[in-house]
Amino acid sequence: MKGDFLIAYDITSPRRLAKVHRYLTKVAVPIEYSVFFATGDLRWIMGILTEIAGLIDKRSDDLRCYPLPSRGLKTRLGRATLPQGVIYSDLPAAWMGGTL
Numbered sequence: 001m002k003g004d005f006l007i008a009y010d011i012t013s014p015r016r017l018a019k020v021h022r023y024l025t026k027v028a029v030p031i032e033y034s035v036f037f038a039t040g041d042l043r044w045i046m047g048i049l050t051e052i053a054g055l056i057d058k059r060s061d062d063l064r065c066y067p068l069p070s071r072g073l074k075t076r077l078g079r080a081t082l083p084q085g086v087i088y089s090d091l092p093a094a095w096m097g098g099t100l
Contacts, residue, residue: 004068005045007036009052012060019055020063024048 007028011017021033027048028036038045045065052063 002039002041003045003070005038005040006031006066006068007038007048008064008066009034009056010062011056013057016056016061020052023051023055 007024009017009020011020011034024030024036028038031037038048040048049063049065056063
């Protein structure tokens with residue numbers, strides 16, 4: 001079953017930080033520098049987390065993945081995630097509108 005996820009990290013090494021950020025920009029949408037939005041099934045998201053586990057130091061880095069509820073409010077406040085006129089079709093429709 002397909003779902004939405006937030007992936008966030010806190011990486012202590014600039015080199016590992018760059019590797020994780022580069023990897024995640026290929027498979028997810030950046031919401032903030034260290035927070036990403038991803039849509040996929042559980043097997044796919046577990047593959048992403050497994051890949052990242054090989055890039056981080058588990059003793060000093062922190063990686064978290066939160067499933068978002070399928071029902072309920074999903075919106076953003078403040079500055080747009082993507083530049084004006086750029087539409088990413090896999091984002092929830094409510095996120096593509098203006099701010100509250």
